[in-house]
Every structure is written in structure tokens, then in C-alpha cells.
Amino acid sequence: xxxxxxxxxxxxxxxxxxxxxxxxxxxxxxxxxxxxxxxxxxxxxxxxxxxxxxxxxxxxxxxxxxxxxxxxxxxxxxxxxxxxxxxxxxxxxxxxxxxxxxxxxxxxxxxxxxxxxxxxxxxxxxxxxxxxxxxxxxxxxxxxxxxxxxxxxxxxxxxxxxxxxxxxxxxxxxxxxxxxxxxxxxxxxxxxxxxxxxxxxxxxxxxxxxxxxxxxxxxxxxxxxxxxxxxxxxxxxxxxxxxxxxxxxxxxxxxxxxxxxxxxxxxxxxxxxxxxxxxxxxxxxxxxxxxxxxxxxxxxxxxxxxxxxxxxxxxxxxxxxxxxxxxxxxxxxxxxxxxxxxxxxxxxxxxxxxxxxx
Amino acid sequence: xxxxxxxxxxxxxxxxxxxxxxxxxxxxxxxxxxxxxxxxxxxxxxxxxxxxxxxxxxxxxxxxxxxxxxxxxxxxxxxxxxxxxxxxxxxxxxxxxxxxxxxxxxxxxxxxxxxxxxxxxxxxxxxxxxxxxxxxxxxxxxxxxxxxxxxxxxxxxxxxxxxxxxxxxxxxxxxxxxxxxxxxxxxxxxxxxxxxxxxxxxxxxxxxxxxxxxxxxxxxxxxxxxxxxxxxxxxxxxxxxxxxxxxxxxxxxxxxxxxxxxxxxxxxxxxxxxxxxxxxxxxxxxxxxxxxxxxxxxxxxxxxxxxxxxxxxxxxxxxxxxxxxxxxxxxxxxxxxxxxxxxxxxxxxxxxxxxxxx
Numbered sequence: 001x002x003x004x005x006x007x008x009x010x011x012x013x014x015x016x017x018x019x020x021x022x023x024x025x026x027x028x029x030x031x032x033x034x035x036x037x038x039x040x041x042x043x044x045x046x047x048x049x050x051x052x053x054x055x056x057x058x059x060x061x062x063x064x065x066x067x068x069x070x071x072x073x074x075x076x077x078x079x080x081x082x083x084x085x086x087x088x089x090x091x092x093x094x095x096x097x098x099x100x101x102x103x104x105x106x107x108x109x110x111x112x113x114x115x116x117x118x119x120x121x122x123x124x125x126x127x128x129x130x131x132x133x134x135x136x137x138x139x140x141x142x143x144x145x146x147x148x149x150x151x152x153x154x155x156x157x158x159x160x161x162x163x164x165x166x167x168x169x170x171x172x173x174x175x176x177x178x179x180x181x182x183x184x185x186x187x188x189x190x191x192x193x194x195x196x197x198x199x200x201x202x203x204x205x206x207x208x209x210x211x212x213x214x215x216x217x218x219x220x221x222x223x224x225x226x227x228x229x230x231x232x233x234x235x236x237x238x239x240x241x242x243x244x245x246x247x248x249x250x251x252x253x254x255x256x257x258x259x260x261x262x263x264x265x266x267x268x269x270x271x272x273x274x275x276x277x278x279x280x281x282x283x284x285x286x287x288x289x290x291x292x293x294x295x296x297x298x299x300x301x302x303x304x305x306x307x308x309x310x311x312x313x314x315x316x317x318x319x320x321x322x323x324x325x326x327x328x329x330x331x332x333x334x335x336x337x338x339x340x341x342x343x344x345x346x347x348x349x350x351x352x353x354x355x356x357x358x
Numbered sequence: 359x360x361x362x363x364x365x366x367x368x369x370x371x372x373x374x375x376x377x378x379x380x381x382x383x384x385x386x387x388x389x390x391x392x393x394x395x396x397x398x399x400x401x402x403x404x405x406x407x408x409x410x411x412x413x414x415x416x417x418x419x420x421x422x423x424x425x426x427x428x429x430x431x432x433x434x435x436x437x438x439x440x441x442x443x444x445x446x447x448x449x450x451x452x453x454x455x456x457x458x459x460x461x462x463x464x465x466x467x468x469x470x471x472x473x474x475x476x477x478x479x480x481x482x483x484x485x486x487x488x489x490x491x492x493x494x495x496x497x498x499x500x501x502x503x504x505x506x507x508x509x510x511x512x513x514x515x516x517x518x519x520x521x522x523x524x525x526x527x528x529x530x531x532x533x534x535x536x537x538x539x540x541x542x543x544x545x546x547x548x549x550x551x552x553x554x555x556x557x558x559x560x561x562x563x564x565x566x567x568x569x570x571x572x573x574x575x576x577x578x579x580x581x582x583x584x585x586x587x588x589x590x591x592x593x594x595x596x597x598x599x600x601x602x603x604x605x606x607x608x609x610x611x612x613x614x615x616x617x618x619x620x621x622x623x624x625x626x627x628x629x630x631x632x633x634x635x636x637x638x639x640x641x642x643x644x645x646x647x648x649x650x651x652x653x654x655x656x657x658x659x660x661x662x663x664x665x666x667x668x669x670x671x672x673x674x675x676x677x678x679x680x681x682x683x684x685x686x687x688x689x690x691x692x693x694x695x696x697x698x699x700x701x702x703x704x705x706x707x708x709x710x711x712x713x714x715x716x
Contacts, residue, residue, distance in 0.1 A: 043631040045462040046428035070404035104403040115522035164473035166524035
């Protein structure tokens with residue numbers, strides 16, 4: 001029987017060669033994120049990262065190290081990236097969604113892995129996606145230890161793909177921020193988001209593309225003439241360096257009592273997760289200006305303001321609950337590190353809710 | 359304007375309530391995997407696992423701890439699970455794909471996270487999937503620290519879903535198995551697989567469903583009358599307990615020189631990843647009987663035998679390269695732990711290849 005009568009794996013829809021061509025570019029991206037902690041294992045089955053604390057690989061010497069792990073995707077922001085044919089933004093989003101969560105515990109992110117599944121593996125696109133993930137990792141001082149790329153034409157329709165990210169960080173046991181330190185009178189600080197980040201895109205897409213019928217390269221006059229692409233594809237802000245640096249400034253005093261990453265659920269859904277049940281978080285809406293993109297979505301939905309605050313970050317991507325005596329110096333430090341800081345409000349007696357005041 | 363003229367997030371295709379209903383069942387599954395290492399953080403942004411080595415949470419006291427991380431999916435085995443309406447098998451597969459990889463380094467798996475993305479979130483199905491992941495974690499003595507479930511109707515077609523898994527283990531730096539210990543004359547042992555495991559399903563599905571036109575509940579006479587479902591949906595074998603126990607028996611002597619998890623690429627693709635470039639791995643095909651399912655696929659493809667060995671595990675799911683003087687006692691121990699062990703062959707001078715002999 002001639003050889004080409006045989007069924008091969010390639011004929012059944014999986015392109016192994018294309019995978020090989022891409023691997024070299026991916027390896028370069030990975031290595032750009034590797035510091036002295038990483039042990040290189042060519043062709044290894046897994047990625048390796050040293051946590052031996054006596055060899056000065058870490059800024060802190062962890063006495064009771066606790067691993068902190070989180071996973072997330074980027075939701076349907078991927079659909080917008082795909083319309084624009086751009087793969088750089090969502091790579092950073094993917095890292096941000098998980099490392100910002102790890103940060104909330106008071107941990108320093110250490111390592112990241114990505115899973116990428118796609119209808120058809122186009123090596124240059126995959127390499128671009130992974131390079132964006134690596135860029136997110138570099139900006140988070142986090143090693144991209146590995147990943148998986150799967151071509152699955154029977155699960156993902158033509159043009160479709162999905163990504164999942166996994167981050168692990170480390171924190172000393174007695175520095176874990178679990179919300180129990182939050183007290184009435186504590187000050188609530190907000191850090192500006194860079195835009196919509198990676199939540200609420202089902203609603204964004206419905207309003208922008210279905211209701212308003214806009215195309216990805218159309219300009220929006222109400223937003224100063226920027227394109228839909230530019231308005232929507234802003235990478236999620238990475239708060240890692242600012243927060244790790246801030247926590248490093250207070251190694252004895254516990255002045256940061258809780259933190260929250262503002263994702264799906266918005267301020268009202270996420271801040272209560274780290275606040276005791278006998279406290280409220282009173283936030284003054286006058287503390288910051290809601291960015292134009294959210295105003296645009298609210299108007300054209302139309303979407304009720306309450307719903308906007310349940311779905312979107314509304315301009316605040318990360319929240320810190322801090323001891324009142326240190327609020328000024330923390331605000332100053334974070335501003336110095338490059339954050340835009342809003343004094344959102346304070347902790348009062350209550351029932352574990354966020355109260356938005358005009 | 360009446361309230362129901364407003365666009366809400368739910369109308370745009372995301373069902374938040376269904377998500378809430380499911381969370382309780384998922385939490386129970388997660389907690390069933392939690393030992394004393396895990397720190398419980400209700401509503402936490404991330405999962406926490408202690409690695410403070412002085413408190414007897416670990417069997418070994420790691421002197422120079424190295425984290426070992428791996429991620430993988432289960433490929434299109436998911437399509438077969440979906441045809442069968444069964445979500446238990448692939449959950450265990452998902453854990454196995456990553457933890458068996460972590461094991462290869464000589465590491466003990468510690469924690470696992472899963473990402474699950476689906477067209478439409480059916481709470482009972484998701485809960486079943488996560489419970490299966492938890493079962494895989496329990497069988498691997500690994501904590502399921504968290505996960506993400508995403509409903510994305512615009513990316514996944516009706517009925518479709520995908521899963522990604524992420525595992526982290528730990529190993530002492532001087533016990534890392536990187537293949538450099540492999541010597542000519544070393545003995546190659548193989549551990550029986552439980553079936554096809556989670557690789558090669560694009561080819562499996564083409565042969566079984568497209569070429570032979572079989573349905574999921576059809577019986578296959580050539581395989582003793584078992585159903586297609588039963589032949590294909592066998593969970594990937596978890597080698598964790600046997601291998602961790604084995605390595606624990608040799609804490610000073612380094613008798614296991616390398617290991618390989620036999621996934622996509624088969625024996626010929628995976629074993630060379632852990633063998634020096636000046637060695638060959640000579641494997642005698644008479645050392646074991648290729649299970650009937652592979653013979654069936656090979657015959658009905660038809661698929662060339664070389665291709666079969668490049669795509670499938672052919673009955674050998676995990677390989678150990680061991681010091682010849684200890685081969686007998688290792689074989690005996692692994693058999694005692696419940697593994698079926700084949701003495702596949704040995705390491706010879708060569709060029710980094712697997713040589714299959716009749």
C-alpha cells in the first residue's frame with residue numbers, strides 16, 4: 001500500500017510543522033522574562049523557578065512562604081482584538097487579570113503560564129500573542145515559565161481563539177491580606193484604570209457593534225475622534241510594580257489593610273470581598289471623573305448607572321484600604337510610582353456593602 | 359425611562375445568577391482537595407498554599423526548593439466527552455496532563471487550577487466537570503486552589519467548551535531530573551497507560567466517527583463488544599502516587615535518572631526529551647502488548663505503525679530511565695504500588711533517538 005494512502009495526524013487537522021516553526025520565536029519571548037530564579041531546561045516537561053530563600057534571589061527573605069495562585073481569561077475582549085487583527089493588547093490583559101489578583105493578597109508575583117487554543121495555528125500570530133504575554137510578564141517582574149498552544153479546528157470556529165493565564169506569587173504568612181485588618185475609619189484609595197480593562201466586553205460589544213453598528217476602524221466623535229479599536233483595546237493596567245514597591249516600604253508596620261482588583265462586578269462587587277461584614281465602604285463619586293468611554297457606553301446603551309458600576313471599573317482598577325494615619329504618605333508614594341490615586345472614601349459601620357455617594 | 363428599557367449585562371448574553379448557583383457545589387469540590395497546607399480565604403482573589411517547610415506539612419524538608427509549573431488542555435477528547443454527555447473523564451484527564459508533566463522533573467505536585475470556558479453555562483454540568491477535576495486532584499494529593507469558569511457564547515459554538523489546567527509542584531534543587539544523569543547501560547522501564555489518554559484525538563475521531571461512521575453508543579465487536587464511549591473515555595492514568603512514593607524510597611541514592619510522560623509525539627517524541635544527545639533509547643516492541651484499541655485504530659485508519667508510535671502512547675504512558683543495578687527493585691516497588699511495569703529496553707551510544715526493535 002503506497003504511503004500516502006495512510007492516514008496521518010496532519011491530515012486529520014493538526015499541523016505539527018507549523019507548531020515547530022513557531023516554537024523558536026516563543027522561546028525567545030519566554031527567555032526575555034527569565035531572571036536568575038529560572039532554571040533553564042531545554043525541551044523540559046515543565047518550567048522551573050527557584051525559591052530557595054537564602055541565596056538573595058528575592059528582595060525579601062520569606063520566613064513562612066505561602067504560594068498564591070490565580071487563573072483567568074480575558075473574556076470576549078478577544079473578539080475585539082480579533083476584529084482589529086491585533087494580538088498584542090490581550091496578551092498583556094491576560095497577565096494583568098491574574099497577577100493583579102495575586103497582588104491583592106499582598107503577594108509578589110513570581111511566575112506565569114499561558115494556554116492558547118485556536119481554530120488554526122498561524123505561527124506569526126501565535127508568536128505575537130506570546131510576545132505580548134511576555135511583555136506583560138516583564139512589566140510584572142514575573143517569569144513566563146511555559147505555556148501550551150493547541151490547534152483545535154473542531155472546537156473553535158474559523159478565526160476564533162481563547163486564552164487562559166495562570167499566575168503564582170509568594171507572600172509571607174503573616175503578611176497575607178485577607179481583609180481582617182480593615183477597621184472603621186480606614187481610608188479607601190483608588191488607582192486609575194487604563195480603560196475598560198478586560199471585563200464587561202459582552203455588553204461593550206453589544207452596544208458598540210450591534211446597537212450603534214460601528215466598525216472597528218470607525219472613529220467616535222464623542223471620544224475626540226479616536227477609533228473604536230483605540231477606545232476598546234487599551235491593555236489592562238498592571239499594578240504589580242507600584243504595589244510590590246509600596247508593600248516593600250512597610251515591612252514592619254501593617255498599614256495596607258486590604259486591596260481589591262476591580263474586575264467583573266465593578267467596585268460594588270469586588271471591594272466587599274475584602275471588607276468585614278460589619279463594615280461598609282462609602283465611596284464618593286465626586287472623588288474622580290468617570291472616563292469618557294464609560295460615559296459613552298452608559299449614554300448609548302442606555303445603561304443604568306447602577307448597572308455600569310456592577311459591570312465596569314468606571315475608571316478605578318485597583319483599590320487599597322489603608323490606615324488613616326498613613327493615607328497621605330501612601331497616596332504620595334503611589335503617585336510617585338506613577339499611579340493616579342483617588343481618595344475614594346472610607347470604611348464605616350455597616351453590612352459589608354459599597355455605598356456610592358454623589 | 360422604565361427600568362427594563364435599559365440594557366443589562368445579563369441581556370447581553372452572560373448569566374450571572376447561574377454562575378452563583380454553581381459556586382457552592384464547586385466550593386465543596388475544591389475543599390475536598392484541601393489539606394493542612396491550604397489557607398482558606400472565602401471570596402478571595404487567589405488561592406493560598408503554605409510552603410513553610412519547618413512545620414511538617416511536607417514529607418520532605420526541602421533545602422533548596424524549586425517550583426515546577428506546567429499547563430495543558432485535553433485536546434479534542436473533549437468532543438468525545440461531549441458526544442457522550444459525560445463530563446467526569448476529561449476532568450481527571452485535565453489534571454493528569456499537567457501533574458504527570460510536573461512529576462517528570464522529580465517534583466511532588468502541590469496545587470492545581472482549572473480554566474473552563476463554555477458556550478452556555480449549565481450549572482449542573484460545570485459542577486460535574488469541576489468535581490471530576492477535584493477527583494483528579496485528590497488522586498494526586500494536590501490541592502485544587504481555584505479556577506475560572508467563563509461563559510462565552512460568541513467564541514464557543516453551541517454545545518462547545520474547552521478546559522485548561524495548571525499545576526505547580528516542588529522539588530529540591532539537587533534532585534531535579536533533567537536527563538543529565540542518564541548513562542549508557544541504563545534500563546528503560548515503561549508504566550502501562552490506561553488507554554489513549556488525552557492525545558491523538560483528532561486522528562481517533564477521524565477514524566472512528568468519520569471513516570467508520572460509528573456513533574458514541576455503538577458497540578465494537580473487535581474490542582469485545584464494548585461501546586465507543588467506553589473504549590475512548592478512559593481517564594488518563596495518574597502516576598503521581600507511585601512515582602512520589604518511589605522517589606521517597608531513594609532519598610540519598612540517585613537511582614532514577616530520567617522520566618518522561620508519554621503524550622503527543624508518543625514514545626519516539628517524548629523519551630528523547632530527557633536523554634543526552636549521545637545516547638539512543640533502544641526499545642523492544644516485544645516487551646509489551648499494544649492494547650487492542652491502538653491495534654483497532656491502526657487497522658481501520660489504516661495508519662502506519664511509525665505514525666501510530668508518533669501520535670499515541672501505544673500502551674506505555676510513563677517512562678523511567680534507571681540505574682541498571684536498581685532496575686529490579688524499582689520494577690518490584692512500582693508493581694507493588696499498583697503499576698504494570700514493562701522492561702522496555704536500555705540506553706545505548708547513539709544520537710538522541712528512540713530505536714524501536716521488533
